[in-house]
Amino acid sequence: MKWIDFEKPKTVEDAVKLLSDSGGNARPMAGGTDLIVQLRVGDPRVNADVVVDIKSIPELNELSYSSSKGLTIGAAVECYKIYGDANVNSHFSALNDSATLIGGTQIQGRASFGGNLCNAAPSGDSIPNMIAHGAVATIAGPSGTREVPVEDICTGPRQTLIGDDELLVSINFPSNGSGFGANYIRFIPRNEMDIAVAGVGASVTIEDGKFTSAKVSLASVAPTPLLVKEAGESLVGETVSEEAIQNAANLAKAAAKPISDMRGTADYRKHLCDVLTRRALNTAVERAQGAS
Amino acid sequence: MPAKTYVQTTINGEHVDFLCEPRQSLLECLRDEIGLTGTKEGCNDGNCGACTVNIDGRIVTSCLVLGVEAEGADIETIEGVADGSNLHPLQLAFLENAALQCGICTPGFIISSKALLEQNPNPSEHEIRFWLANNLCRCTGYDKIVRAVQDAAKRLQEA
Numbered sequence: 001m002k003w004i005d006f007e008k009p010k011t012v013e014d015a016v017k018l019l020s021d022s023g024g025n026a027r028p029m030a031g032g033t034d035l036i037v038q039l040r041v042g043d044p045r046v047n048a049d050v051v052v053d054i055k056s057i058p059e060l061n062e063l064s065y066s067s068s069k070g071l072t073i074g075a076a077v078e079c080y081k082i083y084g085d086a087n088v089n090s091h092f093s094a095l096n097d098s099a100t101l102i103g104g105t106q107i108q109g110r111a112s113f114g115g116n117l118c119n120a121a122p123s124g125d126s127i128p129n130m131i132a133h134g135a136v137a138t139i140a141g142p143s144g145t146r147e148v149p150v151e152d153i154c155t156g157p158r159q160t161l162i163g164d165d166e167l168l169v170s171i172n173f174p175s176n177g178s179g180f181g182a183n184y185i186r187f188i189p190r191n192e193m194d195i196a197v198a199g200v201g202a203s204v205t206i207e208d209g210k211f212t213s214a215k216v217s218l219a220s221v222a223p224t225p226l227l228v229k230e231a232g233e234s235l236v237g238e239t240v241s242e243e244a245i246q247n248a249a250n251l252a253k254a255a256a257k258p259i260s261d262m263r264g265t266a267d268y269r270k271h272l273c274d275v276l277t278r279r280a281l282n283t284a285v286e287r288a289q290g291a292s
Numbered sequence: 293m294p295a296k297t298y299v300q301t302t303i304n305g306e307h308v309d310f311l312c313e314p315r316q317s318l319l320e321c322l323r324d325e326i327g328l329t330g331t332k333e334g335c336n337d338g339n340c341g342a343c344t345v346n347i348d349g350r351i352v353t354s355c356l357v358l359g360v361e362a363e364g365a366d367i368e369t370i371e372g373v374a375d376g377s378n379l380h381p382l383q384l385a386f387l388e389n390a391a392l393q394c395g396i397c398t399p400g401f402i403i404s405s406k407a408l409l410e411q412n413p414n415p416s417e418h419e420i421r422f423w424l425a426n427n428l429c430r431c432t433g434y435d436k437i438v439r440a441v442q443d444a445a446k447r448l449q450e451a
Contacts, residue, residue, distance in 0.1 A: 006297070006314035006360045036317070036356050037337045051314065053361060080350065104426025105404065106341060109350040110357070192425040193339070 001040045008053040012060075012140045012169060018052050020142050020165035026050035028167055030060070030076040031110030033103065034119045045158050059169050060114070065091060071173040075114025079103075082113070092133070092173055094182035094203070094287065098126040101186070104193050114168050120154040120224065127154065127225040128201030128217035129184035133173045141166040151217070154224035179206045181288030183280045186219065187272050196220045197264040198272035200252070202280035204235065206288045211235040216248060216277055221256035221269050228255040231277065240285055249277040301362045303328070304372025312359035319343040321359035322369060330370035330399050334428070341427035344400035345369050351407045353426070370399035373406065381447040382406055382440070391440035393431035401427050405441045414445055 007026075009015040019026050027048035029035050038046040054060050060076040065087035073082065079099040082088055088095055095113075102111050102125050113126040117137065127150065135150045142165055150171065153160050162168055186199035199219030205212045216231035231251040238244040258269035296311040303326070310325045319336075322328045322345070334342035336355045343354040346368035373380045382402050385391070392398045401424065408415055408423045415423065420441050421434070429437060 001315040003313070004315045006358065031356075032358065032361075033338055033356050036358065039315075040336065051358070053358075055361075078350075103338070104341070105407075105423050106344055106351050106353045106426045107338060107356075109347075109352045192422060 002042070004039065004048065005050045006053065007050060008056050010056050012057055012167060015052055015054055015057060015167050016140055016142055016165065018050065019167060022050050022164075024164040026052050026164075028052045028054045028118070030054060030112040030115040031078060031107075032115075033107050033111045034115065034121075054167065062170055063087075067175050069172070070175040072170050073113055073173070074170045075118075075168040076112050077114070079108035079111050079113075080105075083108075091176065094184065094284070095126075095129060095133070095173075097184040098129040098201075101125060101192065113171060117150065117153055117171070118160060118162060118168055120156075120158050120160045122157055122223060122225065123196045123199065123220040124154075124225060125184065125186060125196060125199060125219065128199055128219045129182070130171060130173075130201075131217035131225060131227050132182055132184070132201035132203040132215045133176075134203075134215065135171050135173050137171050138169045139166050140169050145169065147172075151225075151227035156223050177205060179212070179288050180204070181206075181284040181286065181290070183283035183287065185276055185280050185283070187276060195263065198256075198258070198269045198276055200273065200276040200280040202277065202284045204281065204284045204288050206240060206285065209239055211238050211240065211244070214248070214281075216252050216281070218252060218256055218273055218277075220263075221258040221273055223257075226255060228252045231255065235281075245278055245281045245285075248281060249274045252277040297360045299360060299363050301364070302366045304368060310359070314358060314360050316359045317355050318345070318357040318359050318362050318367075319354040321362070322354060325359070328369055328371050332396050332399055334396065334400075339426075339428065340397070341400045341404065341424075342397050344403045344427065346403055346407055349407075351404050368403065370402060373402055380406070381451065382409070382444040385440040385444035385447060386437075389436050389440040389443055391432060391436040392429075397427060397429045397431075401429070401437055405444065408441070409445055409448060413449060415441070417442070 060074040062074040082099040083096045116124045116126040130150045182203035184201040186196035188194035201217040214232040214235035218226045231248040253274040256273040258266045300309045332342040334340035338356045
Protein backbone atom coordinates (compact mmCIF):
# COMPACT_ATOMS: atom_id res chain seq x y z
CA MET A 1 0.00 0.00 0.00
CA LYS A 2 1.22 3.51 -0.77
CA TRP A 3 1.98 5.85 2.11
CA ILE A 4 -1.02 7.25 3.98
CA ASP A 5 -1.30 9.61 6.91
CA PHE A 6 -3.67 8.59 9.68
CA GLU A 7 -5.85 10.97 11.65
CA LYS A 8 -8.32 10.17 14.42
CA PRO A 9 -10.43 13.24 15.20
CA LYS A 10 -12.72 13.26 18.23
CA THR A 11 -15.35 15.71 16.98
CA VAL A 12 -17.39 16.17 13.80
CA GLU A 13 -15.94 19.69 13.47
CA ASP A 14 -12.34 18.43 13.59
CA ALA A 15 -13.13 15.70 11.06
CA VAL A 16 -14.73 18.16 8.63
CA LYS A 17 -11.74 20.50 9.03
CA LEU A 18 -9.32 17.66 8.25
CA LEU A 19 -11.38 16.72 5.18
CA SER A 20 -11.69 20.27 3.89
CA ASP A 21 -8.03 21.16 4.60
CA SER A 22 -6.81 18.17 2.60
CA GLY A 23 -8.17 19.44 -0.71
CA GLY A 24 -9.97 16.25 -1.64
CA ASN A 25 -7.15 13.86 -0.69
CA ALA A 26 -8.65 12.59 2.56
CA ARG A 27 -11.18 9.81 3.04
CA PRO A 28 -13.22 9.06 6.15
CA MET A 29 -12.86 5.49 7.38
CA ALA A 30 -15.31 3.58 9.58
CA GLY A 31 -14.68 -0.18 9.48
CA GLY A 32 -12.38 0.10 6.47
CA THR A 33 -13.62 -3.18 4.98
CA ASP A 34 -13.92 -1.53 1.56
CA LEU A 35 -11.52 1.42 1.92
CA ILE A 36 -8.46 -0.55 3.07
CA VAL A 37 -8.84 -3.00 0.18
CA GLN A 38 -9.29 -0.14 -2.32
CA LEU A 39 -6.18 1.64 -1.01
CA ARG A 40 -4.20 -1.60 -1.09
CA VAL A 41 -5.02 -2.39 -4.71
CA GLY A 42 -4.57 1.26 -5.74
CA ASP A 43 -8.18 1.78 -6.88
CA PRO A 44 -7.97 5.05 -8.88
CA ARG A 45 -11.39 6.10 -7.57
CA VAL A 46 -9.95 6.26 -4.03
CA ASN A 47 -6.86 8.39 -4.29
CA ALA A 48 -6.49 9.20 -0.60
CA ASP A 49 -3.32 10.46 1.10
CA VAL A 50 -5.03 10.85 4.44
CA VAL A 51 -7.28 8.31 6.17
CA VAL A 52 -9.55 9.93 8.74
CA ASP A 53 -10.68 7.31 11.28
CA ILE A 54 -14.07 8.55 12.42
CA LYS A 55 -14.75 5.87 15.06
CA SER A 56 -13.83 8.14 18.00
CA ILE A 57 -16.53 10.69 17.22
CA PRO A 58 -19.57 10.24 19.55
CA GLU A 59 -22.21 11.21 16.95
CA LEU A 60 -20.93 8.58 14.54
CA ASN A 61 -21.33 5.89 17.22
CA GLU A 62 -24.86 6.88 18.20
CA LEU A 63 -27.43 4.08 18.21
CA SER A 64 -30.61 5.44 19.77
CA TYR A 65 -34.37 5.21 19.48
CA SER A 66 -37.33 7.21 20.65
CA SER A 67 -40.89 7.02 19.37
CA SER A 68 -40.79 10.71 18.42
CA LYS A 69 -37.36 10.79 16.76
CA GLY A 70 -37.24 7.25 15.41
CA LEU A 71 -34.03 5.26 15.14
CA THR A 72 -30.67 6.96 14.65
CA ILE A 73 -27.70 4.89 13.51
CA GLY A 74 -24.34 6.69 13.54
CA ALA A 75 -22.34 6.30 10.36
CA ALA A 76 -19.67 4.17 12.08
CA VAL A 77 -21.98 1.77 13.98
CA GLU A 78 -20.93 -1.76 13.11
CA CYS A 79 -23.41 -4.35 11.80
CA TYR A 80 -23.09 -6.53 14.91
CA LYS A 81 -24.20 -3.63 17.10
CA ILE A 82 -27.24 -3.10 14.87
CA TYR A 83 -28.46 -6.71 15.09
CA GLY A 84 -27.56 -6.82 18.79
CA ASP A 85 -29.61 -3.74 19.64
CA ALA A 86 -32.87 -4.18 21.56
CA ASN A 87 -34.56 -1.19 19.89
CA VAL A 88 -33.64 -2.39 16.41
CA ASN A 89 -35.01 -5.82 17.26
CA SER A 90 -38.24 -4.36 18.68
CA HIS A 91 -39.01 -1.65 16.12
CA PHE A 92 -36.79 -2.11 13.05
CA SER A 93 -36.08 -5.82 12.89
CA ALA A 94 -36.07 -5.85 9.08
CA LEU A 95 -32.79 -3.89 9.18
CA ASN A 96 -31.27 -7.14 10.45
CA ASP A 97 -32.02 -8.70 7.06
CA SER A 98 -29.11 -6.57 5.83
CA ALA A 99 -26.95 -6.37 8.97
CA THR A 100 -26.70 -10.16 9.24
CA LEU A 101 -25.83 -10.82 5.59
CA ILE A 102 -23.19 -8.18 4.84
CA GLY A 103 -19.96 -10.18 4.66
CA GLY A 104 -19.43 -12.80 7.35
CA THR A 105 -19.02 -12.57 11.12
CA GLN A 106 -15.61 -10.89 10.88
CA ILE A 107 -16.78 -8.25 8.40
CA GLN A 108 -19.90 -7.60 10.50
CA GLY A 109 -17.55 -6.77 13.38
CA ARG A 110 -16.23 -3.76 11.43
CA ALA A 111 -18.55 -2.86 8.55
CA SER A 112 -21.24 -0.18 8.97
CA PHE A 113 -24.38 0.91 7.11
CA GLY A 114 -22.77 4.35 6.82
CA GLY A 115 -19.73 2.91 5.10
CA ASN A 116 -21.92 0.77 2.86
CA LEU A 117 -23.78 3.91 1.77
CA CYS A 118 -20.63 5.99 1.20
CA ASN A 119 -19.00 3.14 -0.75
CA ALA A 120 -22.03 3.41 -3.05
CA ALA A 121 -21.72 0.00 -4.67
CA PRO A 122 -24.80 -0.75 -6.80
CA SER A 123 -25.02 -3.99 -4.79
CA GLY A 124 -24.74 -2.42 -1.30
CA ASP A 125 -26.97 -4.70 0.77
CA SER A 126 -28.03 -2.11 3.35
CA ILE A 127 -28.97 0.63 0.90
CA PRO A 128 -32.30 -0.64 -0.56
CA ASN A 129 -33.33 -1.59 2.96
CA MET A 130 -32.61 1.93 4.24
CA ILE A 131 -34.46 3.40 1.24
CA ALA A 132 -37.48 1.17 1.88
CA HIS A 133 -37.52 2.42 5.48
CA GLY A 134 -37.61 6.05 4.32
CA ALA A 135 -34.22 6.74 5.92
CA VAL A 136 -32.64 10.20 5.86
CA ALA A 137 -28.89 10.85 6.08
CA THR A 138 -27.35 13.68 8.07
CA ILE A 139 -24.24 15.10 6.40
CA ALA A 140 -21.89 17.61 8.04
CA GLY A 141 -19.79 20.04 6.05
CA PRO A 142 -17.85 23.29 6.48
CA SER A 143 -21.04 25.36 6.33
CA GLY A 144 -23.19 23.20 8.62
CA THR A 145 -25.27 20.07 8.32
CA ARG A 146 -27.82 19.01 5.74
CA GLU A 147 -30.30 16.17 5.55
CA VAL A 148 -30.68 14.08 2.41
CA PRO A 149 -32.98 11.10 1.76
CA VAL A 150 -30.88 7.96 1.35
CA GLU A 151 -32.29 7.31 -2.14
CA ASP A 152 -30.65 10.55 -3.34
CA ILE A 153 -27.15 9.86 -1.96
CA CYS A 154 -25.72 7.51 -4.60
CA THR A 155 -25.15 9.20 -7.97
CA GLY A 156 -23.25 6.45 -9.77
CA PRO A 157 -21.14 3.37 -9.07
CA ARG A 158 -18.89 4.38 -6.11
CA GLN A 159 -20.10 7.97 -6.42
CA THR A 160 -22.20 9.97 -3.97
CA LEU A 161 -23.34 13.55 -3.58
CA ILE A 162 -21.36 13.71 -0.32
CA GLY A 163 -18.58 16.23 -0.99
CA ASP A 164 -14.88 15.64 -0.36
CA ASP A 165 -15.15 18.12 2.52
CA GLU A 166 -18.29 16.52 3.97
CA LEU A 167 -18.88 13.73 6.46
CA LEU A 168 -21.83 11.36 6.74
CA VAL A 169 -22.75 11.63 10.43
CA SER A 170 -25.77 9.40 10.88
CA ILE A 171 -28.83 7.86 9.31
CA ASN A 172 -32.29 8.42 10.76
CA PHE A 173 -35.19 6.01 10.38
CA PRO A 174 -38.62 7.54 11.07
CA SER A 175 -40.83 5.69 13.55
CA ASN A 176 -43.22 3.18 12.10
CA GLY A 177 -46.79 2.87 13.20
CA SER A 178 -48.54 -0.42 13.83
CA GLY A 179 -49.16 -2.35 10.65
CA PHE A 180 -45.63 -1.71 9.33
CA GLY A 181 -43.48 -4.49 7.92
CA ALA A 182 -40.34 -4.57 5.80
CA ASN A 183 -37.87 -7.01 4.27
CA TYR A 184 -34.63 -7.11 2.31
CA ILE A 185 -33.71 -10.17 0.26
CA ARG A 186 -31.06 -10.77 -2.34
CA PHE A 187 -30.27 -13.55 -4.74
CA ILE A 188 -26.78 -15.07 -4.63
CA PRO A 189 -25.64 -18.46 -5.96
CA ARG A 190 -24.51 -19.61 -2.50
CA ASN A 191 -25.81 -19.19 1.02
CA GLU A 192 -23.59 -16.38 2.32
CA MET A 193 -20.53 -14.22 1.64
CA ASP A 194 -21.38 -13.16 -1.88
CA ILE A 195 -22.39 -10.09 -3.89
CA ALA A 196 -26.06 -9.75 -4.84
CA VAL A 197 -27.03 -10.68 -8.39
CA ALA A 198 -30.12 -8.67 -7.52
CA GLY A 199 -31.59 -7.46 -4.22
CA VAL A 200 -34.92 -5.97 -3.17
CA GLY A 201 -35.91 -3.92 -0.14
CA ALA A 202 -39.62 -3.50 0.50
CA SER A 203 -41.78 -1.93 3.18
CA VAL A 204 -45.53 -1.72 3.65
CA THR A 205 -48.01 -0.27 6.09
CA ILE A 206 -51.36 -2.01 6.25
CA GLU A 207 -54.55 -0.75 7.86
CA ASP A 208 -57.84 -2.65 7.68
CA GLY A 209 -56.52 -4.97 5.02
CA LYS A 210 -55.35 -2.15 2.71
CA PHE A 211 -51.93 -0.75 1.93
CA THR A 212 -51.62 2.80 3.27
CA SER A 213 -47.97 3.15 2.24
CA ALA A 214 -45.38 1.03 0.45
CA LYS A 215 -41.85 1.36 -0.89
CA VAL A 216 -39.81 -0.87 -3.19
CA SER A 217 -36.07 -0.44 -3.76
CA LEU A 218 -33.69 -2.46 -5.92
CA ALA A 219 -29.98 -3.34 -5.71
CA SER A 220 -27.53 -4.55 -8.36
CA VAL A 221 -29.79 -3.77 -11.32
CA ALA A 222 -28.75 -0.17 -12.08
CA PRO A 223 -25.70 2.09 -11.59
CA THR A 224 -27.06 2.90 -8.12
CA PRO A 225 -29.58 1.36 -5.75
CA LEU A 226 -32.99 2.45 -7.01
CA LEU A 227 -36.18 3.61 -5.34
CA VAL A 228 -39.01 2.45 -7.62
CA LYS A 229 -41.62 5.02 -6.59
CA GLU A 230 -44.30 3.77 -8.96
CA ALA A 231 -44.12 0.25 -7.52
CA GLY A 232 -44.81 1.46 -4.00
CA GLU A 233 -47.42 4.00 -5.09
CA SER A 234 -49.29 1.33 -7.07
CA LEU A 235 -50.06 -0.47 -3.82
CA VAL A 236 -51.37 2.49 -1.83
CA GLY A 237 -55.13 2.20 -1.37
CA GLU A 238 -55.21 -1.36 -2.72
CA THR A 239 -56.50 -4.32 -0.76
CA VAL A 240 -53.69 -6.73 0.13
CA SER A 241 -53.78 -9.32 -2.66
CA GLU A 242 -51.56 -11.41 -4.88
CA GLU A 243 -52.63 -9.33 -7.88
CA ALA A 244 -51.65 -6.02 -6.29
CA ILE A 245 -48.27 -7.43 -5.27
CA GLN A 246 -47.68 -8.93 -8.72
CA ASN A 247 -48.52 -5.58 -10.30
CA ALA A 248 -45.90 -3.85 -8.08
CA ALA A 249 -43.37 -6.59 -8.97
CA ASN A 250 -44.02 -5.94 -12.68
CA LEU A 251 -43.34 -2.23 -12.16
CA ALA A 252 -40.12 -3.01 -10.29
CA LYS A 253 -39.01 -5.31 -13.10
CA ALA A 254 -39.78 -2.59 -15.65
CA ALA A 255 -37.73 -0.02 -13.70
CA ALA A 256 -34.61 -2.22 -13.48
CA LYS A 257 -31.81 -1.29 -15.88
CA PRO A 258 -29.31 -4.05 -15.29
CA ILE A 259 -26.10 -4.88 -17.13
CA SER A 260 -24.95 -8.38 -18.05
CA ASP A 261 -21.80 -9.44 -16.24
CA MET A 262 -20.22 -12.53 -14.68
CA ARG A 263 -22.90 -12.60 -11.97
CA GLY A 264 -25.86 -12.74 -14.32
CA THR A 265 -27.35 -11.52 -17.57
CA ALA A 266 -29.58 -8.47 -17.80
CA ASP A 267 -32.60 -10.65 -18.62
CA TYR A 268 -31.96 -12.89 -15.63
CA ARG A 269 -31.62 -9.90 -13.34
CA LYS A 270 -34.89 -8.42 -14.57
CA HIS A 271 -36.58 -11.74 -13.91
CA LEU A 272 -35.08 -11.72 -10.40
CA CYS A 273 -36.56 -8.25 -9.78
CA ASP A 274 -40.01 -9.68 -10.39
CA VAL A 275 -39.51 -12.73 -8.16
CA LEU A 276 -37.64 -10.96 -5.37
CA THR A 277 -40.03 -7.98 -5.24
CA ARG A 278 -42.94 -10.38 -4.88
CA ARG A 279 -41.19 -12.32 -2.13
CA ALA A 280 -39.97 -9.21 -0.29
CA LEU A 281 -43.44 -7.65 -0.37
CA ASN A 282 -45.04 -10.90 0.82
CA THR A 283 -42.61 -11.13 3.74
CA ALA A 284 -43.18 -7.44 4.54
CA VAL A 285 -46.94 -8.09 4.54
CA GLU A 286 -46.55 -11.11 6.82
CA ARG A 287 -44.46 -9.06 9.23
CA ALA A 288 -46.90 -6.16 9.09
CA GLN A 289 -49.80 -8.44 9.88
CA GLY A 290 -47.84 -10.21 12.60
CA ALA A 291 -46.95 -6.89 14.21
CA SER A 292 -50.39 -5.29 14.12
CA MET B 293 10.21 8.76 5.20
CA PRO B 294 7.67 10.07 7.73
CA ALA B 295 7.87 8.90 11.30
CA LYS B 296 6.39 5.67 12.49
CA THR B 297 3.57 5.61 15.00
CA TYR B 298 3.99 4.18 18.50
CA VAL B 299 1.16 1.77 19.34
CA GLN B 300 0.43 0.19 22.74
CA THR B 301 -1.78 -2.89 22.94
CA THR B 302 -2.49 -5.96 25.01
CA ILE B 303 -1.89 -9.16 23.06
CA ASN B 304 -2.81 -12.50 24.64
CA GLY B 305 -2.90 -10.87 28.05
CA GLU B 306 0.51 -9.20 27.84
CA HIS B 307 1.38 -5.57 27.23
CA VAL B 308 2.89 -5.24 23.76
CA ASP B 309 4.04 -2.02 22.11
CA PHE B 310 5.31 -1.61 18.59
CA LEU B 311 6.17 0.93 15.91
CA CYS B 312 4.38 0.87 12.59
CA GLU B 313 3.58 2.91 9.52
CA PRO B 314 -0.09 3.96 9.19
CA ARG B 315 -0.38 1.96 5.97
CA GLN B 316 0.57 -1.31 7.67
CA SER B 317 -2.29 -3.67 8.49
CA LEU B 318 -2.59 -5.19 11.92
CA LEU B 319 -1.77 -8.51 10.23
CA GLU B 320 1.55 -7.12 8.95
CA CYS B 321 2.28 -5.63 12.39
CA LEU B 322 1.59 -8.94 14.15
CA ARG B 323 3.78 -10.92 11.77
CA ASP B 324 6.54 -8.51 10.73
CA GLU B 325 6.88 -6.08 13.65
CA ILE B 326 5.91 -8.24 16.65
CA GLY B 327 6.97 -11.67 15.36
CA LEU B 328 3.65 -13.42 16.03
CA THR B 329 3.49 -15.45 12.82
CA GLY B 330 0.70 -17.81 13.90
CA THR B 331 -1.81 -15.45 12.27
CA LYS B 332 -1.72 -16.22 8.54
CA GLU B 333 -2.08 -14.12 5.42
CA GLY B 334 -4.35 -15.61 2.77
CA CYS B 335 -6.25 -13.31 0.43
CA ASN B 336 -5.35 -9.99 2.12
CA ASP B 337 -8.79 -8.60 1.23
CA GLY B 338 -11.08 -9.89 3.95
CA ASN B 339 -12.58 -12.91 2.22
CA CYS B 340 -10.62 -15.90 3.51
CA GLY B 341 -10.47 -15.34 7.28
CA ALA B 342 -6.98 -16.85 7.68
CA CYS B 343 -5.86 -13.67 9.50
CA THR B 344 -8.77 -13.66 11.97
CA VAL B 345 -7.94 -12.28 15.41
CA ASN B 346 -10.17 -11.27 18.29
CA ILE B 347 -10.13 -7.56 19.15
CA ASP B 348 -11.98 -6.42 22.28
CA GLY B 349 -14.23 -9.48 22.13
CA ARG B 350 -15.09 -9.33 18.40
CA ILE B 351 -13.47 -11.38 15.67
CA VAL B 352 -12.15 -9.39 12.70
CA THR B 353 -9.92 -10.04 9.72
CA SER B 354 -6.64 -8.38 10.74
CA CYS B 355 -5.76 -7.62 7.10
CA LEU B 356 -8.64 -5.11 7.16
CA VAL B 357 -7.51 -3.35 10.36
CA LEU B 358 -4.73 -0.78 10.35
CA GLY B 359 -2.02 -1.40 12.94
CA VAL B 360 -2.46 2.16 14.25
CA GLU B 361 -6.11 1.36 15.00
CA ALA B 362 -4.96 -1.21 17.56
CA GLU B 363 -3.96 1.49 20.06
CA GLY B 364 -5.41 0.50 23.43
CA ALA B 365 -6.96 -2.69 22.04
CA ASP B 366 -7.08 -6.08 23.71
CA ILE B 367 -6.11 -8.62 21.05
CA GLU B 368 -6.22 -12.41 21.09
CA THR B 369 -4.24 -14.37 18.50
CA ILE B 370 -3.74 -18.09 17.99
CA GLU B 371 -0.59 -17.92 20.14
CA GLY B 372 -2.80 -17.15 23.15
CA VAL B 373 -5.23 -20.04 22.78
CA ALA B 374 -3.23 -22.88 24.37
CA ASP B 375 -2.40 -22.77 28.08
CA GLY B 376 1.35 -23.33 27.94
CA SER B 377 1.83 -26.82 26.54
CA ASN B 378 -1.80 -27.75 27.24
CA LEU B 379 -3.83 -27.40 24.07
CA HIS B 380 -7.26 -25.77 24.17
CA PRO B 381 -10.16 -28.24 23.70
CA LEU B 382 -10.77 -26.69 20.26
CA GLN B 383 -7.18 -27.39 19.23
CA LEU B 384 -7.46 -30.98 20.49
CA ALA B 385 -10.77 -31.42 18.67
CA PHE B 386 -9.30 -30.09 15.40
CA LEU B 387 -6.35 -32.51 15.70
CA GLU B 388 -8.36 -35.57 16.70
CA ASN B 389 -11.07 -34.96 14.08
CA ALA B 390 -8.48 -34.33 11.37
CA ALA B 391 -10.07 -30.93 10.71
CA LEU B 392 -7.06 -29.70 8.78
CA GLN B 393 -4.68 -30.74 6.06
CA CYS B 394 -2.32 -27.94 5.06
CA GLY B 395 -3.15 -25.95 8.19
CA ILE B 396 -2.96 -22.41 6.81
CA CYS B 397 -6.60 -21.68 7.58
CA THR B 398 -6.55 -23.37 11.00
CA PRO B 399 -5.49 -20.44 13.23
CA GLY B 400 -8.34 -18.38 11.78
CA PHE B 401 -10.84 -21.19 12.22
CA ILE B 402 -9.77 -21.74 15.84
CA ILE B 403 -10.02 -18.04 16.74
CA SER B 404 -13.44 -17.77 15.04
CA SER B 405 -14.76 -20.99 16.59
CA LYS B 406 -13.54 -19.99 20.04
CA ALA B 407 -15.49 -16.72 19.84
CA LEU B 408 -18.58 -18.65 18.74
CA LEU B 409 -18.40 -21.13 21.61
CA GLU B 410 -17.84 -18.33 24.12
CA GLN B 411 -21.13 -16.71 23.17
CA ASN B 412 -23.05 -19.83 22.11
CA PRO B 413 -21.78 -22.94 23.94
CA ASN B 414 -24.02 -25.36 22.05
CA PRO B 415 -24.38 -24.13 18.47
CA SER B 416 -26.30 -26.02 15.80
CA GLU B 417 -24.55 -27.16 12.64
CA HIS B 418 -26.37 -24.35 10.82
CA GLU B 419 -25.10 -21.77 13.30
CA ILE B 420 -21.54 -23.10 13.05
CA ARG B 421 -21.55 -22.98 9.26
CA PHE B 422 -22.90 -19.43 9.10
CA TRP B 423 -20.57 -18.18 11.85
CA LEU B 424 -17.59 -19.66 9.97
CA ALA B 425 -18.71 -18.44 6.53
CA ASN B 426 -15.91 -15.84 6.56
CA ASN B 427 -13.27 -18.59 6.99
CA LEU B 428 -12.27 -20.50 3.88
CA CYS B 429 -10.62 -23.95 3.80
CA ARG B 430 -9.46 -25.41 0.48
CA CYS B 431 -8.54 -28.84 1.88
CA THR B 432 -11.19 -30.34 4.12
CA GLY B 433 -14.54 -29.55 2.55
CA TYR B 434 -15.61 -28.15 5.96
CA ASP B 435 -17.42 -31.23 7.29
CA LYS B 436 -14.53 -32.21 9.53
CA ILE B 437 -14.19 -28.65 10.76
CA VAL B 438 -17.88 -28.49 11.68
CA ARG B 439 -17.59 -31.85 13.48
CA ALA B 440 -14.50 -30.63 15.34
CA VAL B 441 -16.34 -27.54 16.56
CA GLN B 442 -19.27 -29.72 17.68
CA ASP B 443 -16.82 -32.02 19.45
CA ALA B 444 -15.09 -29.08 21.13
CA ALA B 445 -18.44 -27.71 22.28
CA LYS B 446 -19.15 -31.07 23.92
CA ARG B 447 -15.69 -31.18 25.55
CA LEU B 448 -16.07 -27.64 26.88
CA GLN B 449 -19.51 -28.39 28.32
CA GLU B 450 -18.25 -31.55 30.01
CA ALA B 451 -15.17 -29.79 31.39
